[in-house]
Amino acid sequence: MDIKLLTPSDMMKYNARVxxxxxxxxxxxxxxxxSRLLGCSRSTASKLMNYLESxxxxxxxxxxxxxxxxxxxxxxxxxxxxxxxGVDVKPxxxxxxxxxxxxxxxxxQEVENKNMSPEETVMEIHKNTRKLLNESPLPDAQPLGVGxxxxxxxxxxxxxxxxxxxxxxxPLRFRVMLNxxxxxxxxxxxxxxxxxxxxxxxxxxxxxxxLMYIENPDDIGAAFTDSNHNLLTGENxxxxxxxxxxxxxxDRFYRTExxxxxxRIQKRWGVTIPELKRAFDSDSEESGEICLQLADIFGQxxxxxxxxxNPYAIMINTPYIKSSQALEHLKKAASFxxxxxxxxxxxxxxxxxxxxxxxxxxxxxxxxxxxFVIKD
Amino acid sequence: MDIKLLTPSDMMKYNARVxxxxxxxxxxxxxxxxSRLLGCSRSTASKLMNYLESxxxxxxxxxxxxxxxxxxxxxxxxxxxxxxxGVDVKPxxxxxxxxxxxxxxxxxQEVENKNMSPEETVMEIHKNTRKLLNESPLPDAQPLGVGxxxxxxxxxxxxxxxxxxxxxxxPLRFRVMLNxxxxxxxxxxxxxxxxxxxxxxxxxxxxxxxLMYIENPDDIGAAFTDSNHNLLTGENxxxxxxxxxxxxxxDRFYRTExxxxxxRIQKRWGVTIPELKRAFDSDSEESGEICLQLADIFGQxxxxxxxxxNPYAIMINTPYIKSSQALEHLKKAASFxxxxxxxxxxxxxxxxxxxxxxxxxxxxxxxxxxxFVIKD
Numbered sequence: 001m002d003i004k005l006l007t008p009s010d011m012m013k014y015n016a017r018v019x020x021x022x023x024x025x026x027x028x029x030x031x032x033x034x035s036r037l038l039g040c041s042r043s044t045a046s047k048l049m050n051y052l053e054s055x056x057x058x059x060x061x062x063x064x065x066x067x068x069x070x071x072x073x074x075x076x077x078x079x080x081x082x083x084x085x086g087v088d089v090k091p092x093x094x095x096x097x098x099x100x101x102x103x104x105x106x107x108x109q110e111v112e113n114k115n116m117s118p119e120e121t122v123m124e125i126h127k128n129t130r131k132l133l134n135e136s137p138l139p140d141a142q143p144l145g146v147g148x149x150x151x152x153x154x155x156x157x158x159x160x161x162x163x164x165x166x167x168x169x170x171p172l173r174f175r176v177m178l179n180x181x182x183x184x185x186x187x188x189x190x191x192x193x194x195x196x197x198x199x200x201x202x203x204x205x206x207x208x209x210x211l212m213y214i215e216n217p218d219d220i221g222a223a224f225t226d227s228n229h230n231l232l233t234g235e236n237x238x239x240x241x242x243x244x245x246x247x248x249x250x251d252r253f254y255r256t257e258x259x260x261x262x263x264r265i266q267k268r269w270g271v272t273i274p275e276l277k278r279a280f281d282s283d284s285e286e287s288g289e290i291c292l293q294l295a296d297i298f299g300q301x302x303x304x305x306x307x308x309x310n311p312y313a314i315m316i317n318t319p320y321i322k323s324s325q326a327l328e329h330l331k332k333a334a335s336f337x338x339x340x341x342x343x344x345x346x347x348x349x350x351x352x353x354x355x356x357x358x359x360x361x362x363x364x365x366x367x368x369x370x371x372f373v374i375k376d
Numbered sequence: 377m378d379i380k381l382l383t384p385s386d387m388m389k390y391n392a393r394v395x396x397x398x399x400x401x402x403x404x405x406x407x408x409x410x411s412r413l414l415g416c417s418r419s420t421a422s423k424l425m426n427y428l429e430s431x432x433x434x435x436x437x438x439x440x441x442x443x444x445x446x447x448x449x450x451x452x453x454x455x456x457x458x459x460x461x462g463v464d465v466k467p468x469x470x471x472x473x474x475x476x477x478x479x480x481x482x483x484x485q486e487v488e489n490k491n492m493s494p495e496e497t498v499m500e501i502h503k504n505t506r507k508l509l510n511e512s513p514l515p516d517a518q519p520l521g522v523g524x525x526x527x528x529x530x531x532x533x534x535x536x537x538x539x540x541x542x543x544x545x546x547p548l549r550f551r552v553m554l555n556x557x558x559x560x561x562x563x564x565x566x567x568x569x570x571x572x573x574x575x576x577x578x579x580x581x582x583x584x585x586x587l588m589y590i591e592n593p594d595d596i597g598a599a600f601t602d603s604n605h606n607l608l609t610g611e612n613x614x615x616x617x618x619x620x621x622x623x624x625x626x627d628r629f630y631r632t633e634x635x636x637x638x639x640r641i642q643k644r645w646g647v648t649i650p651e652l653k654r655a656f657d658s659d660s661e662e663s664g665e666i667c668l669q670l671a672d673i674f675g676q677x678x679x680x681x682x683x684x685x686n687p688y689a690i691m692i693n694t695p696y697i698k699s700s701q702a703l704e705h706l707k708k709a710a711s712f713x714x715x716x717x718x719x720x721x722x723x724x725x726x727x728x729x730x731x732x733x734x735x736x737x738x739x740x741x742x743x744x745x746x747x748f749v750i751k752d
Contacts, residue, residue, distance in 0.1 A: 234686030244683035310610030
């Protein structure tokens with residue numbers, strides 16, 4: 001709760017959100033439908049619909065029961081009223097997308113990243129952001145902001161405290177750097193956090209209650225959103241560090257990050273990623289020892305996560321686990337440690353987003369006054 | 377967000393909450409102070425103060441600057457406006473307390489529990505609830521409800537799905553049973569969940585952001601509140617089952633519950649609880665092998681919890697770890713697995729509540745329209 005009193009205008013906005021929430025689930029509504037569903041007077045429903053129409057969040061698509069009144073038109077949610085930009089800064093490339101409010105991608109842009117410094121990265125982001133906005137197929141859509149995903153430790157107040165993958169070791173006021181001389185607001189977030197938000201907003205899991213996201217591009221990272229897009233961030237924005245969890249391999253303890261980083265896997269077993277992927281795509285007779293051992297490590301992690309968080313699903317994003325057959329190896333390994341009653345059998349899923357940079361677009365929307373289009 | 381529109385009366389209540397939030401932090405305020413701190417007109421501030429006064433949540437304690445106006449009186453928060461009852465159902469006893477809104481205990485009552493059936497437990501709770509309300513030293517305080525703590529699996533909709541400690545194996549509509557023929561509302565919650573809420577509301581940690589609570593009366597249980605009294609409950613109300621976590625002892629895997637239940641500890645090492653407590657109260661030279669081995673198990677759990685949740689603190693409630701010296705053994709064991717930078721060194725704490733049944737009182741308040749006295 002903020003130290004801020006509600007005003008009649010806040011009340012109007014809140015109530016318009018309630019109406020929009022209903023409209024997102026229905027194909028089309030008349031003002032009379034709205035007043036019935038909200039249990040309010042026709043004039044209140046009309047005011048709320050007018051407010052949403054003034055923001056272009058709803059558009060009239062025809063009329064319902066003709067002749068019943070002047071306002072019998074049918075309205076529906078218009079996700080193209082606004083757009084947002086997502087930026088995924090990776091060690092080898094920077095991905096940009098422009099999306100609408102429903103996560104539909106309108107433009108994709110990718111540039112190479114050759115060890116760009118933070119300053120060069122800011123310039124590159126500014127340049128491409130302008131380009132995307134100029135080329136937007138929806139010139140009338142209001143640009144809400146830019147969400148920038150950083151692989152590393154990002155504080156709640158927009159600092160990049162450290163990013164090993166990008167080679168940025170010193171704390172940076174990165175959000176401030178991005179917002180300097182910019183008209184459109186920039187927001188930053190750890191990449192795994194952005195991905196879990198986007199999966200639960202735009203992905204195939206729908207708006208699920210508890211989602212865990214594990215990614216292993218090289219180092220291992222994770223994120224958890226509990227309900228209604230609340231990230232579990234812990235003290236100092238440092239939760240979900242599954243790299244710091246302990247796993248046991250051949251009776252020795254390891255940190256997960258010392259075991260599951262791609263370079264360590266390649267070094268330990270002398271195996272390439274395509275070979276590893278092939279092993280995981282095979283059934284258990286043909287997958288071989290390496291697959292069994294790696295799956296066992298995942299099985300240990302999945303067991304601890306299921307016990308502590310019991311999420312609806314754990315989504316796994318690595319370069320070598322890419323098929324449902326591959327997930328079967330992890331499920332089998334986890335079942336060695338876990339009781340699998342019908343109630344305690346966390347689902348394993350593959351990521352479903354078309355582009356990772358949607359995470360940034362989702363974060364930009366959640367940081368705008370249009371957050372209610374995503375949030376419940 | 378509910379499908380419910382805000383009304384002017386909701387707005388008034390919300391704004392009164394904002395004022396009360398400020399008043400809980402200040403010793404006393406005049407109406408003029410309130411208008412200044414809220415940045416609103418004097419008449420709005422007066423209306424809000426009148427509303428709080430009508431609920432007895434604030435009382436006039438004297439006057440401020442005399443002669444400035446009729447309403448220059450000083451007001452302060454009155455935690456005794458309401459009371460709540462907490463009930464902790466344990467295998468050997470049932471504890472009852474009556475508390476005010478600030479968690480101050482007004483009456484304590486304890487009855488023996490000799491394998492009471494669910495029906496007998498309901499009768500016993502009804503009887504003692506009436507007794508506490510009759511004997512209340514605050515006859516004018518509004519009774520908000522009764523919060524009943526159950527050691528077991530409690531669903532969000534008030535079912536006890538199973539309680540091994542109480543020997544209740546079948547799902548019970550326990551909240552419905554309690555509310556039958558009752559004028560005061562009953563609410564039920566898992567005991568560890570109630571304890572973590574009460575610690576973060578009334579305990580010495582203050583209103584901290586992330587608190588983990590581990591209890592080991594016989595079986596091991598845990599709870600986590602992330603921020604603003606939101607419990608992390610997972611799918612099917614089944615999160616924080618640390619008993620299902622895996623630990624490694626002498627190169628074998630165990631479920632934590634198979635290792636840390638009191639009866640297993642006694643059986644495995646042939647040790648009594650007082651002996652164990654003495655070992656943990658000794659320094660590392662004298663504590664012996666059992667203490668080292670048990671502390672190592674806790675060290676593994678603490679490491680996994682810190683990596684995943686990074687809580688502000690982990691509170692540990694067992695019959696054998698009762699001193700800061702005892703906690704030192706766990707810290708030392710955890711440091712074998714954990715990187716202890718200044719930022720990632722989860723504090724270990726002992727519980728601070730005067731009575732466990734305060735957990736129930738806290739839950740009753742959080743389920744009443746006076747939840748805002750606790751919540752931020």
